[in-house]
Amino acid sequence: MMEYDIVIIGAGPAGLGAAVEAYEKGVKDILIIERDSYPGGILQQCIHNGFGLIEFKEELTGPEYAERFIEKVNEYGIKIMLNTMVLNISSEKIVKAVNQEKGVMEIKAKAIILAMGCRERPRGAISIPGTRPAGIFTAGTAQRYVNMEGYMPGKEIVILGSGDIGLIMARRFTLEGAIVKAVVELMPYSSGLTRNIVQCLDDFGIPLLLSHTVIEIHGKDRVKGVTIAQVDANRKPILRTAKYISCDTLILSVGLIPENELSKSAGVLLDPVTGGPIVNESMETNIEGIFACGNVLQVHDLVDNVTKESRIAADSAVKYIKGLLKQEGKFINAKAGSGIRYVVPQIVNYDNIDDKVKFHMRPIDVFKNAYISVKSGGREIMRRKMQRMTPGEMILIEIKKDKFLDNDLHPVDDITFEVEVV
Amino acid sequence: MYDVIIIGGGVVGSAIARELSKYDIKVLLIEKEDDVASGGASKANSAILHAGYDPVPGTLKAKLNVRGNEMFDELCKDLDVPMKRVGSLVAAFSQDEVESLYKLYDRGLKNGVKKMSIISADMVKEIEPNINDTIVAALYAKTAGIICPYGFVIALAENAAQNGVEFIFNQEVMSVNKEDDIFRVKTQDREYFCKYLINAAGLYADTINNMVSDKHFSIHPRKGEYLILDKEEGYLANTVIFQVPTKMGKGILVSPTVDGNLLIGPTSEDINNKEFRKTTAKGLEKAIKGAKKSVEKFNERKTITQFTGVRAVPDVEGEDFIIGESDVKGFINVAGIESPGFTSSPAIAEMVREILKEAGLNMVEKDDFNPKRKPVIRFNELTDVERNELIKNNPAYGKIICRCETVTEGEIIDAIRRPVGAKSIDGVKRRVRAGMGRCQGGFCSPRVLEILSRELNIDPLDVTKFGGKSNILTAKSKEYVINACKEILKRGV
Numbered sequence: 001m002m003e004y005d006i007v008i009i010g011a012g013p014a015g016l017g018a019a020v021e022a023y024e025k026g027v028k029d030i031l032i033i034e035r036d037s038y039p040g041g042i043l044q045q046c047i048h049n050g051f052g053l054i055e056f057k058e059e060l061t062g063p064e065y066a067e068r069f070i071e072k073v074n075e076y077g078i079k080i081m082l083n084t085m086v087l088n089i090s091s092e093k094i095v096k097a098v099n100q101e102k103g104v105m106e107i108k109a110k111a112i113i114l115a116m117g118c119r120e121r122p123r124g125a126i127s128i129p130g131t132r133p134a135g136i137f138t139a140g141t142a143q144r145y146v147n148m149e150g151y152m153p154g155k156e157i158v159i160l161g162s163g164d165i166g167l168i169m170a171r172r173f174t175l176e177g178a179i180v181k182a183v184v185e186l187m188p189y190s191s192g193l194t195r196n197i198v199q200c201l202d203d204f205g206i207p208l209l210l211s212h213t214v215i216e217i218h219g220k221d222r223v224k225g226v227t228i229a230q231v232d233a234n235r236k237p238i239l240r241t242a243k244y245i246s247c248d249t250l251i252l253s254v255g256l257i258p259e260n261e262l263s264k265s266a267g268v269l270l271d272p273v274t275g276g277p278i279v280n281e282s283m284e285t286n287i288e289g290i291f292a293c294g295n296v297l298q299v300h301d302l303v304d305n306v307t308k309e310s311r312i313a314a315d316s317a318v319k320y321i322k323g324l325l326k327q328e329g330k331f332i333n334a335k336a337g338s339g340i341r342y343v344v345p346q347i348v349n350y351d352n353i354d355d356k357v358k359f360h361m362r363p364i365d366v367f368k369n370a371y372i373s374v375k376s377g378g379r380e381i382m383r384r385k386m387q388r389m390t391p392g393e394m395i396l397i398e399i400k401k402d403k404f405l406d407n408d409l410h411p412v413d414d415i416t417f418e419v420e421v422v
Numbered sequence: 423m424y425d426v427i428i429i430g431g432g433v434v435g436s437a438i439a440r441e442l443s444k445y446d447i448k449v450l451l452i453e454k455e456d457d458v459a460s461g462g463a464s465k466a467n468s469a470i471l472h473a474g475y476d477p478v479p480g481t482l483k484a485k486l487n488v489r490g491n492e493m494f495d496e497l498c499k500d501l502d503v504p505m506k507r508v509g510s511l512v513a514a515f516s517q518d519e520v521e522s523l524y525k526l527y528d529r530g531l532k533n534g535v536k537k538m539s540i541i542s543a544d545m546v547k548e549i550e551p552n553i554n555d556t557i558v559a560a561l562y563a564k565t566a567g568i569i570c571p572y573g574f575v576i577a578l579a580e581n582a583a584q585n586g587v588e589f590i591f592n593q594e595v596m597s598v599n600k601e602d603d604i605f606r607v608k609t610q611d612r613e614y615f616c617k618y619l620i621n622a623a624g625l626y627a628d629t630i631n632n633m634v635s636d637k638h639f640s641i642h643p644r645k646g647e648y649l650i651l652d653k654e655e656g657y658l659a660n661t662v663i664f665q666v667p668t669k670m671g672k673g674i675l676v677s678p679t680v681d682g683n684l685l686i687g688p689t690s691e692d693i694n695n696k697e698f699r700k701t702t703a704k705g706l707e708k709a710i711k712g713a714k715k716s717v718e719k720f721n722e723r724k725t726i727t728q729f730t731g732v733r734a735v736p737d738v739e740g741e742d743f744i745i746g747e748s749d750v751k752g753f754i755n756v757a758g759i760e761s762p763g764f765t766s767s768p769a770i771a772e773m774v775r776e777i778l779k780e781a782g783l784n785m786v787e788k789d790d791f792n793p794k795r796k797p798v799i800r801f802n803e804l805t806d807v808e809r810n811e812l813i814k815n816n817p818a819y820g821k822i823i824c825r826c827e828t829v830t831e832g833e834i835i836d837a838i839r840r841p842v843g844a845k846s847i848d849g850v851k852r853r854v855r856a857g858m859g860r861c862q863g864g865f866c867s868p869r870v871l872e873i874l875s876r877e878l879n880i881d882p883l884d885v886t887k888f889g890g891k892s893n894i895l896t897a898k899s900k901e902y903v904i905n906a907c908k909e910i911l912k913r914g915v
Contacts (some may be wrong), residue, residue, distance in 0.1 A: 035825070084824040100820035103810035105716075124650075124727035131700045132729065134894055136886035138864045149868060151882060151895040155902065176439035177902025220697065221891040237703075248896065261826075 003140040005029040007095050007109035010084050012041020014294020015115035015304045016069035017136065018317070022113075023076045025318040031107065032073070032080040033097055039073070039080055040066030041117055042140065043303065045147045048168055054304035066305060077154030089266040091287050103292070111289045111317040114263055114277065115310065118256040118295040120165075126254050128160075130217030134222075138387045139165035139253040146172055158226050159183045160189040160214050162197070163390075164301065166253025171200035180204075182244055184212045184228050186235060189366045192253075192391045193301055209310025213237060214250065256299045261335055266290060273342040274298045280400050281357045282316035282325060283309065291317050297358060298344045301394050305356055305360070312358075326351045330411040332404055338374070339419025341391070350411040353401045360396055363389040363416055372397060376412040389419065424450045425783060426587075427607055427615045427616040429595050429630055431455070432464035433571070433767045434759050435622035436578040441771035442457075442778075443585035445538025445785040450614060451579075451587060452607070454594035456889025457849045458842060459575035462624040463763065466648070466699075466731035466850075468688065469571045469679060470662050472762040473510060473563035475538065476672060482743045483705060484533040486766035486773065491565055493768040501577035502797035503569065504680050510566030510662035511546060514715055515556045519666040523819035526667075530563065537564035552658045554718050566662055568680050571764060572852045576842065581795040583841035585788070591845070592889060595623075598633045600750060605634075618783055619754045620774060623736045625696045627744075635748045641758060643696045644671075644733040647705035652724040655684040663716045671733075671761065674712035676720070681855065686713035688731060699730045726860050731759040745773060749780055749819030754778070761815055798836050798854055802828040822871070824866040826859020834870060838877045845878065847871065848888040867894070 005027050008015045011034035017031050038044060043051070046062030053059060056068070073080065084099040095107045120138035137145075137153050143165060145151045155178050159166045162185040170180045183201060188211045190197055201208050209228065215237045216227040230241035258276040260268070268277045268285045276297040277285040284291050293313035294306045319325040328349030334343045343361045363373075367389040374382040374397065381403045389395060397417070406412050426442060428435045431453030442449045455461040471491055477483035498505040514520045523540055530538045539562050544824055546553055546560045583589055593609035598619065600606070605619040621630045628641040656678055665673040670690040677685045687709040710722045728772055736758025743766070744757040754777055755881055756770060763770075779785055801809060812832070813820040818833035837844045837853035844850040847857065850870050857863030857870065875882045886892040 017449060035822070083821065085825065085828075087532065098809065098813070098820055098822065100813065100817035103813040103820060106808040108435075118678065119861045120864050122726070122860075122864055124725050125723075127649075127701075127703075127706055127725060127728060129701045129703045129706065129728075134892035141864050144868050144901055145895065149882075150899045152897040152899055153894065154896050171806055175903075176899055177904075177906050215703065216700075221888075222893065 001094075002105065002107045004031040004107060005110045005321055006031070006113060007058050007107055008032045008113045008115055009089070009095070010034065010041065010115035010117060010296070011036070011080055012115060012117050012294065013043055013066065013069065013115070013306045014117070014296070014310045015041070016066065016073055017307040018113045018115060018293060018314040020069055020072045020076070021255060021311045021314035022318050024077055025315060027318045027321055030078050032078065033084050033086055033095065034080055035085045037083050039070050039082070045140070045144050046168075047147050048063055048172070051303050052304065055307050086262055088176035089262050091267045093289055110321050111291065113317055114268070114285070114290065114292040115294050115315050116259045116262060116296045118258045118299055120252070121255040121257060123252060126252075128214050128217055131219055133217070133219040133222050135219065135223030135249045136217065137249065139163065139169045139251050142251055143169055143172070145174060152176060152178060153393035154287050155183060155249075155332055156247040157213070157249045157251055158228075158247045159251040159253060161185060161209060161253035161255070162192050163253040163255065164192040164196050166251060166281065167192045167196040167200040169251060169253070170206050171204060174204045174206065180206050181247055182206070182228070184214060185209045185210050186213045186231060187211070189390055189392070193392060215242065217250060223250055226250055236388070256295065258296045258299065260296060262384070263292070263296070271342065271346060273336075274344060276344070278347065279345045280349055280352070281345050282319070282349070282352055283313035283345070284316055284320070285326070288327060289320055301392070305394065305396070314364050317370055332412055333414035334359060335414055335416045336361065337416040339367065340417045344415050348404065350404055353404070356397050356398045356400045358396055359417065360394055362391050362394055364391065364420055366390045367419055367421055369422055373418045373420050374399065375418060376406070376415045379406070381415065423604070424448045424614065424616040425776065426450070426618045426620060427452060427605065427614055428620045428622055428623035429607070430624055431458035431579065431589070432462055432622065432624045432626075433459065433575045433764050434624070434756050434770055435620070436575045436582065437771040438620060438622060438756070438774050439582035439587045440578040441775050443582045443587045444787055444791045446788050447639070447783065447785060449587045449592065451582070452590050452593050452595060452609065452614065452758060454592070456591050456845050456886070457852070458579040459852065460848065460888060463574055463731060463733055463760070464575050464624070466676065466729050467571050467761075467764055468675060469568055469685065470510070470570055470675070470677065470765070471505070471669050472765045473530065473538065473566040474533050474535045474762070474765075475526045475561065475563060476667060477533065477762065478740070479529060479532035481740065482745060483762060483766065486769040487762040488534050488613060488741065490762070490766040490769035494567065494569070497768055498569070498574075500573070500793045501581055501795045503574050503577045505567055505569040506611050506680055507565060507567040508661050508678065509562060510664060512561040512664045512666060512871075513546065513553060513605035514558045514560060514666055515554070515715065518558050522666045523559060525740070526561050528908065535563060535565065538562065550660055550663060552719050553663065554715050554716060556736070568662060568677060571678050576798070577795055579842045580840060581793070584795065585791055589842055595630060598630065600634070605752065618754065618778060618781065620754045620756060622756045623730060624759070627734065627755065631748065631755055631757060634753050637749050639744065639757070640737050642735045642737060643693050643698070644735045644760070645691045645693045646697065646731045646733065647709050647728065648685060648687030649706060649709060649722065649725045649728045650679070651684040651686070651720060651722070652726050653682045655724050656682045656721050658684055658717055658720050665716060674709060674715070676713050676717045684724070686710065687721070696732065699732055701728050701730050704839040710785045727862060730883065734758055735760050743770070745770060747777055752781060754781070782843035798833055798840070801830045801833060823869045824856035824859065826861050826865075827855040829854050829856040829866075831873065834873050835877060839875065846886045846888050846892070847894065848873065850874065
């Protein structure tokens with residue numbers, strides 16, 4: 001059986017970032033397992049720019065961003081096993097994988113970093129009625145066809161959902177000479193970044209129809225059109241607003257789901273809201289020595305934040321291998337209160353905090369002139385003013401170590417994040 | 423010149439083809455779609471082997487259902503098709519409904535169904551811990567089973583082809599004429615000749631019949647909508663859970679699938695247009711609501727796909743199957759094969775064989791008939807030792823294409839190359855399950871497309887979802903822009 005100190009599943013931004021960080025922190029015996037034939041993950045098909053503003057203070061394309069890490073990985077001589085699919089991970093940290101050269105192999109790891117990313121929600125998940133013709137794609141699949149395979153999946157396009165990939169693809173299709181007739185969004189707000197709405201829709205005159213949905217797909221062999229309608233406050237379609245739009249393609253950008261089937265095989269507990277593992281401040285899952293970062297943990301808006309998260313996971317994995325990560329200690333639960341959908345990490349071991357803990361969260365709705373208030377047992381331990389909050393943009397809140405202490409200087413039992421509108 | 427032409431590549435046509443492949447005769451099957459089990463009822467149904475207590479005693483349905491059911495063990499063994507005799511329950515949720523159970527039980531006895539019993543709520547709970555607490559009693563039929571419906575049809579067709587039956591796809595029968603005791607069957611592209619013609623055209627069996635016979639009948643489409651839930655929900659049913667039937671059918675069921683998903687549906691609705699095979703918000707809601715009557719616990723948000731099936735209901739008295747030589751000698755109808763048509767199919771094939779014999783076809787058994795069909799190797803079901811052996815001999819089995827269902831490139835190539843092989847994305851999907859998992863092909867479909875293009879030696883632009891004009895891609899990148907530029911230059915702007 002092969003043995004490594006750290007095995008990283010996935011060579012996307014999270015996996016690559018974690019590998020580089022772990023190496024720089026002193027663990028050199030690392031294996032990255034990647035199912036694709038080239039590292040970089042989904043970044044390889046994201047040929048638009050806007051990556052790396054935080055991390056590198058410049059605007060890179062997806063492949064460029066990935067390349068910065070790939071170069072480091074190569075420079076350090078970190079091993080990447082490409083074209084290799086992980087079949088299963090055990091709670092004893094044995095990874096079973098398969099490829100064409102070696103067949104099925106087992107790899108024992110001292111620590112595992114889960115970095116498998118996420119997948120797109122398909123049509124079935126949102127139950128759009130109608131026929132089942134060709135011409136229905138998720139935005140990511142369409143992106144792969146256009147940017148990597150060199151083919152167009154359609155000419156007259158309607159996009160359902162205003163997630164970032166959908167918005168980016170609206171611009172991409174337009175630049176390729178296709179016509180994007182509309183972007184249809186169920187919610188009264190877009191789930192994408194504001195900058196993408198401006199740069200991908202507004203700049204090209206593509207209409208964004210908020211509080212609308214597709215109520216039927218038409219066409220026998222190929223999509224012929226869709227019927228859209230406005231929805232009421234309960235998201236039920238209002239039939240008198242229904243409208244037929246002819247098109248040959250429907251693109252779905254209706255959400256991403258962390259890809260955690262392998263995590264489950266190892267017994268990793270998942271958060272029903274994020275779909276990712278429940279982790280502590282060290283990005284460690286309930287299984288000792290198994291860490292998670294990137295979109296497998298929670299779906300991020302910006303790759304720069306994925307990189308940051310991957311560093312925490314890698315640091316922790318290194319500490320774990322060196323016996324420096326405390327498994328015992330004073331545990332604090334981080335909870336999502338009113339106005340907040342989820343908080344990651346969900347658990348904090350006070351005894352493992354160096355200086356501060358960074359929490360990621362999303363609001364449940366759009367809020368203007370509001371505060372995020374962090375409370376513990378009725379006491380407010382922190383408050384931050386937010387100009388505007390939207391579910392499409394992740395919120396980061398840092399809490400210093402001393403804030404976790406109560407008046408008697410004991411660590412609190414739990415903290416709750418809430419939105420307060422003024 | 424063929425001895426027999428079969429029109430229709432659904433379960434009935436394919437079962438007949440396989441039965442006839444045992445004999446030294448020349449047989450052709452004509453299908454208008456690009457694959458078997460890809461047009462009508464055989465593609466989309468409840469995937470159930472019915473025990474046989476539903477049909478009215480004395481009908482063909484009753485006789486062929488019970489006989490057909492018995493035949494599946496050997497058939498599935500020979501053809502290596504996964505099938506599980508999980509048993510079925512007709513669940514009664516009130517005292518009134520219990521009465522119906524006894525009626526069904528009596529019918530079952532008259533039809534010759536074995537291993538049937540009426541069981542108490544406690545016993546039902548033991549078998550189905552997740553059934554709703556309002557359960558009063560159930561009719562338990564142990565001989566009922568679950569199967570992959572198109573998988574079975576594909577297996578029949580492959581085995582028939584292996585034994586010499588010819589298959590023609592993408593050819594729709596436009597007209598049939600009988601001249602000098604020979605049928606002249608015209609499709610849109612060419613014509614075929616035969617001595618005996620079998621009408622197994624499913625929803626369109628009326629069209630074919632009415633081309634040949636003066637005794638017209640018509641087939642009405644009855645639509646049913648279904649949902650398939652993620653394998654995570656599969657634990658909720660161990661048996662096929664029916665409700666007490668109504669005149670529109672056997673009602674909404676909750677059932678495990680042979681692949682471990684949970685199936686709910688169907689609704690039942692008479693429709694006007696045979697091509698009207700769409701799901702509706704109302705229908706899906708109805709299916710969910712109906713299924714909740716049996717099992718409340720399932721989470722409909724775990725739906726991975728939904729579909730519509732269409733039953734072929736004939737307008738003849740008693741709504742029985744129409745099977746037999748028509749007023750035109752040599753023209754045999756196998757029509758109106760609605761539920762339990764799938765279960766009856768092997769018995770129907772036997773019956774058709776006998777009809778052909780009586781009609782004068784000289785049927786001599788082949789001495790080299792091979793009843794066994796080698797299945798597609800399923801990487802997912804092998805041990806690691808077997809996997810390594812396989813990859814060593816053929817590295818394509820070491821490359822996983824569909825991650826949700828763990829399907830390798832080797833399996834996909836096999837699906838394309840084997841007899842009656844896959845020609846489209848859906849064809850691959852039905853044979854090896856690539857694209858049938860929770861991501862529904864989002865990840866693997868570009869790769870499957872690439873493999874199809876390479877194996878079939880066609881341009882990627884010509885690869886279809888399910889034949890016809892269901893092309894996946896519409897142009898090469900930049901093509902629209904280049905064309906627009908050319909347009910502008912031409913106009914001299």
